Amino acid sequence: MPEYKAPLRDMSFVLNEVLDAERHYQNLPGCEEATPDMVAAIMEEGAKFSERVLSPLNQVGDQQGCTWNDGVVTTPDGFKEAYQQFVEGGWPSLAHETEWGGQGLPESLGIVLNEMVGTANWSWSMYPGLSHGAMNTLDAHGTDEQKETYLTKLISGEWTGTMCLTEPHCGTDLGMLRTKAEPQADGSYKISGTKIFISAGEHDMADNIIHIVLARLPDAPAGTKGISLFIVPKHLPDALNESNGVSCGSLEHKMGIHGNSTCVMNFDGATGYLIGTANKGLNCMFTFMNTARLGTALQGLSHAEWGFQNSLAYAKDRLQMRALNGPAYPDKAADPIIVHPEVRKxxxxxxxxxxxxxxxxxxxxxxxxKVKLCEGDEKKDADALLAFLTPIAKAFLTEVGFESANHGLQIFGGHGYIAEWGMEQNVRDSRISMLYEGTTQIQALDLLGRKVLMTQGEALKGFTKIMHKFCQTEADNSEMQAFTQPLAALNKEWGELTMNVGMKAMQNRDEVGAASVDYLMYSGYIVLGYFWARMAKVSQEKLALGEGDTAFYQAKLTTATFYFQRILPRTRSLVETMQSGADNLMSMDQEHFSF
Structure with a gap:
């Protein structure tokens, strides 16, 4: 059976040695309790729950899936019990306001927990994950009465939440949605319509499910300017044994994430309550969507980490052929496949x-x-930088997470194609990450079109200035030249390419679409290069001081060198394809797409 071991040493390295979490938390209003000891304790307990409770259920969820019977959805064996342990441990309340029953710890600490939970069992993690997005939306846009009624129950974990956007005829183009909201005399609304692809839309793990639903008022303007957001509970709070006109019409039969219920949800005159301002629902929903997009970026990391752990164990154990320079283990019938260069790659x-x-x-x-807790320029700058990095994180990390999952299957050879080893499940489960919460192509248009070109490059400059300062600071450090020189050159090229695409787009807007995915991937490789350079710097300093685990830091430097020599050069082909323009995509007549 495949296993998961939380990489606590590496998680601690990133948090404490690279990102200086202690100083970060002590400088945040209200986060003084997030001391190193508390952070370490939370990580250790989260690791135990993920490794011992969730990881053994990962294949169970895939094999059993969820079942539907006359609107009732049953989750795989052990899922409900695991959720009750999760609630009893107080995990849902970790990063939420104390005013509404939360523990008041920072969101970034919740992300650390979410990584462990998601890597151990992504399908299961989606149930509390969707709730977290619903909580953030209510916290940002709900009234105090709505928070008291719904947010407190979501934070405690007694109830769970969903996000209901997609309809059979519209996915990304939400301006086409048809779900209706009819005003009632008591201030409530009757919600009618059908939503599809609703993760965790119906299940047996909680007493109530709070749906956050996009719908259109009778007098709403057309398009996205006429969308409102509503709270629509499965059961009204004062009638938990009665239906509120919300039902699961069916479960989707899908490629992966079988342990999560992906539902067709029917709203038949269900009672709902407006969140925020009428016809401004899409603005409110972006709170949920941005949370979900970072969560999906985490999915890319999860599948890469899980694939690495299990294929590494296999590569050290599986004997096949001899090392090219002669037997590495002469006493064995063959050498483990980790001796082969392509496996190592x-x-x-x-x-x-x-x-x-x-x-x-x-x-x-x-x-x-910082966006949540700081004020003034610090909040504004953090928000702008986060807006720029979010589509890169979501799309790039899910693309390379899928690549990593496929590498894991490949390392296992024929065994990787067999279900018992878990590698083909990792591939199947990871594939959805490039589709939901905005496809890679949509994220690329958002990055290049909205975030970069529509700001005349200001969003890009926010990050390139950070990279420039880093490279400039390390300019006299000879040991860092292998990292800073390529980064500095790419940083300069990044701005030039952006300007070139922008100039072409002024004549032909198809140039934006034609360059967008290549631009996003190019950006992603550079961003990861920056973080590898930062990790290399810390590792060099630790080795020079003779502090800590020498092997750990040396492995960091070796991996950083591999990234810069083997992965970062992928940017060269992306430059060529970006600069080739839109004509090679758009010049063919539609009629010529024939077979």
């Missing part, structure tokens, strides 16, 4: 993406803390 690729992805996500999570 796949392992190092997984390791490089997982460890730098962790640094990137934890960095983004610290920005979330």
């Amino acid at each position: 796949m392992l190092l690729t997984q390791k490089a993406f997982a460890e730098a992805g962790r640094a990137m996500i934890y960095y983004c999570a610290q920005l979330v803390d």
Whole structure:
């Protein structure tokens, strides 16, 4: 059976040695209790729960899946019991306001827990994960009465939440949605319509499910300007044994994440309550969507980490052929496959993406803390930087997470294709991450079109200035030249490429779409390069001082070198494809797409 072991040493390295979490938390209003001892204790307990409770259920969830019977959904064996342990441990309340029953700890600490939970069992993690997004939306936009009624129960874990956007005829283009909200005399609304692809939409793990639903008022303007957001509970709080006109019509039969219930949800005159201002629902929903996008970035990390751990164990154990330079283990019938260069390349690729992805996500999570808790320019700057990095984190990390999952299957060879080893499940489960919460293509348009070009490059400059300062500071450090020189050159090129695409787009807007995914991937490789350079710097300093685990820091430097020599050069082909323009995509007549 495949296993998961929380990489506490590497998580601590990123938090404490690279991102200086102690100083970060002590400088945040109200986060003084997040001391190193408390953070370490939370990590250790989260690791135990993830390793001992959730990881053994990962294959169970895949094999059994969820079942539907006349609107009732039953989760796989052990899922409900695991959720009760999760609630009893107080985990749902970790990063929420004390005023509404939370523990008041920072969001970035919740991300650390979410990584362990998600890597151990992604399908299970989606149930509390969707609740977390619902909580953030209510916290940001709900009234005090709504918070008292719904947020307190979500924070305690007694109830769970969902996000209901997609309809059969509209996914990304939410301006086309048809779900209706009819005003009632008592101030409530009757919600009618069908939503699809609703993760955790119905299940047996909690007494009530709070749906956050996009719908359209009768007098709403057309398009996205006429969308409102509503709280629609499965059961009204004062009638928990009665239906509120919300039902699960069916479960989707899907490629992966079988342990999570992906539902068709029917709202038949269900009672709902407006969140925020009428016709401003999409603005409110972005609170949920941004939370979900960082959560999905975490999924990319999870599949890379899980694939690396299990394929590494296999590569050390599986005997096949001899090392090219002669037997590495003459006393054995053959050498373990880890001696072969191509196997090592796949392992190092997984390791490089997982460890730098962790640094990137934890960095983004610290920005979330600042946006939530700081004021003035610090809040504004953090918000702008987070807005720029979120589509990169979501799309790039899920793309390379899927690549890493495939490397894991490949390392196992034919055994990787067999279900008992878990590697093919990791591939199947990871594939959805590039689709939901905005496909890679949508994230790329958001990055290049909205975040970069529509700000005349200001969003990009926020990050390139950080990179420039880092490279400039290390300019006289000879040991860092292998990292800072390529980064400095790419940093300069990044701005030039952006300007070139922008100039072309002024004549032909298809140039934005034609360059967008290549631009996003190019950006992602550079961002991870920056974090690898930062990790290399810390490792060099520790080795020079003779502090800590020498092997750990040396492995960091070796992996950083691998990334810069084997992975970062992928940017060269992306530059070529970006600069080739839109004509090679758009010049063919539609009629010529034939077979």
